[in-house]
Amino acid sequence: MTKPPLRESTRPLLWGVLVLSAAANAVTSALGVNLVLSTAFGVVTLAAGIALIANYRTHR
Secondary structure (H helix, E strand, C coil), X not given: CCCCCHHHHXXXXXXXXXXHHHHXXXXXXXXXXXXXXXXXXXXXXXXXXXXHHHHHHHCC
C-alpha cells in the first residue's frame, strides 16, 4: 500500500485552516473582541497562507 503524496493530504487541511482563521479574524476584529485573540487568528491565517505557498513551491 502506498501513501498519497504529502501535497494531496495537507493542501485541503491548510485551505480549511486559512478560511476558518480568516473568518474568525474578521469577526473578532469587527466585533471589537480582545485584540490578543484577533491577533492570534491573524497569525494563524498568515501561517496557513505561508504554508500553502511553501507547499505549492515545493511540489510544482
